[in-house]
Amino acid sequence: MATLRSVVRGVGSYLPENCVSNEELARTIDTSDEWIVQRTGIRARHIAAEGETTSDLATRAAQAALTSAGFDAEAIDLIVVATSTPDNTFPATATTVQANLGITGGAAFDVQAVCTGFVYGLTIADNFLRTGSAKRALVIGAETFSRILDWTDRTTCVLFGDGAGAVVLEATMGQGSIQDRGVLAARLRSDGRHKSKLYVDGGPSSTGQVGHLRMDGREVFKLAVGMVPQILHDTLQDVGLPFEAIDWFVPHQANQRIIAATAEKLGLPPSKVVLTVDRHANTSAASIPLALDAAVRDGRIKTGDMVLLEAMGGGFTWGAALIRW
Template sequence: MVTRAIIVGCGGYLPQRVVANDALGEAFGIETSDAWITERTGIRQRHVAAPEETASSMGLAAARQALERAGLEGAAVDCVIVATATPDSAFPATAVRIQAGLGSHQGFAFDVSAACTGFVYALGLADSLIRTGQARCAVVIGTEVFSRILDWTDRGTCVLFGDGAGAVVLVAGEGRGDATDRGILSTHLHSDGRYGDILLVDGGAGSNGECGKLRMAGKEVFRHAVSKLASVVDEALAANGLAQSDIRWLIPHQANLRIIDAMGKKLGLPKERVVVTVDRHANTSAASIPLALAEAAGKGLIERGDLMVLEGIGGGLTWGAALARF
C-alpha cells in the first residue's frame, strides 16, 4: 500500500461585483465591444473584487467552503499552500493569514508564485508533503486580485482577467500504488525562464498597495500554450500507463476559449467533458483551475472515481499538469 493525497472537498469564491463586456466602458473607460472580446477570448463577463477584498479574504472564503464540503474543521488542517501572484503584502505570506482565519494553529503555511500555473505547482507540493508524511490534511488555494495589477488603458490585456479564489482539501489515504487509486496520481511541472518577458508584472506585488502592471505578448503566449500543454498532458498519461481515452474530465486553466477547445480536441474529449468557466469568470490566473473544479464538483458533474486532468500555463513561462482520480 502507498500513501495518496485524496481530494475530499472543493470550494470557490467570486466577488459580488460582475462587469460584463458591454459595461467595461462605463466601469473602466475601456473603448471596446462585447463582440470583439467574445470572438477572441470567449469571455463575456468577469468578477471584480470590492476595495476591502484581498487575496487572503477571498482565499479564506474558498477554503472554508472546501472544508465544509469535506466535513472537516480548520483545526484539522496542518498545511496551507496558497498560489497567488497578487499577495496581500510582500510578507507575511498570504497563506499564514488564511491559516489564522481557519483556526489552524498547527503545521505550516506558505505561498507559491508560478503565475497561472501556480495552483498546479501548489498541488504538486501538497501531494509530495502528504506522500512523505509531513502533512496529513492540506488546503491548497489559488487566489487572485488581478484587477489591481491591470493597465486599464491596454485593452489587449485588461479585458482578459477577473478576480476570485478556489480551494481543495487533500487528506492522506491509502492506495495500491497504481492508476486505479483515488487521489493525486502524479504532477508534472515545467518552466523555461527564457520566455519570462512575454508575460510579466513590471513592478512590485501586493493586493493591498501599489503594484506593477501586467504586460503580455499575447500572440507569443498563445503560440506556446497548446503545444506545451499537450506535451505535459501526454507526459502525465505516460507516467501512469494511461491513454487519452481514460480521461473523464479536462479541467484546464481558463485563459482563452480557443486554447481550451484546442486541448479538448487534442485529447479527443467531447465538449461536455471539458469544464469551461472562462466565459463567466475570465482568466483568474492561479484561481481558475480550482474555481472550475469547485463549480463542476458542486454541480455533481464529477463523480467518485472519475479521472481528471488539470493543466495550466503561465508567466515564467511555467506550465504543468496533474492527473487525479476524484
C-alpha cells in the same frame, strides 16, 4: 503495494460580489462584447471590492472547501496558497488565511507560479502528504488581478478577474494502482527565457512599485498550444493511460480558443472539457479550482472519475496533474 495518496475530500470557491459584464466594460474602454467574446469566450468577470484582499477571497474559498470535506479547520496541518497578488510582500498570504481560520499548528506558505500556481501548489502538497510530513492540506488558488491591470490597455484588462478556489487533501492509504483515489501523477515545468511575453513591469527589488501586467497575446497563445500537449501526454504516460481514459479535462481558464485548440490537439471532445472562463475570465491561479468546484457542484465530476488538470502561466511555467476523484 500499499501507497499513500492525496485524496480530494472537499472543494470550494468564492467570487467577489461585483460582477462586471463586457457591456459594462465597453462603457469606459474601447471594446465591445462581440470583440471580447469572439477572441476569448469571456462574458463577465468579478472584481474585488475596495479593501477586499486576496486573503479574504482565499479564506472564503477555504471555508467552503472545509464544509464540503466535513472537516474542522483544526484538522488541517498544511496550507499552500498559490497567488501572484499577495496581500503583502510578506508575510505569506497563507499565514493570514491560517490565522483567519483559527489554525495555530502546521505550516503555511505561498507559491508563485502565476497561472500554473494551483497545479504547483497541488503537487507540493501531494509530496508533503505522501511522505508523511502532513496529514491534511488546504491548497488554495487566490487572486486579485484587478489590482495589477492597466485599465487603459484593452488587450489585457478585459481578460482577467478576481476569485479564489480551494481543495482539501487528505493522506489516505491506497493499493498503489491507478484505481486508487487521489493524485496519481503530476509534472511541472518552467522556462525563464519567455519572461518578456507575460510579466508584470514592477516589483520590490526592481522598481519599488507594484507595476502592471504586460502580455504578448499572440506569442502566449502560440506557446501554450505548442507546449501544453506534451506535458499532458507525459503525465498520462507515467501511469500508462491513454487520453480516452480521461473523464474530465479541467484546464486553466485563460481563453476559450486556447482551451479548444488544446483539447482538439489531444483528441478530447468538448463534452469532456470543463469550461468556466465565460463567467469569471482568467483568474490565474484560482481558475482551476473555480472550475473544479463548479463541475463538482453541478454533478459532472463524481467520485471515481479520472480528472486531468493543466495550466500554463508567466515565467513561463506549465504543469499537469492526474487525479482519481
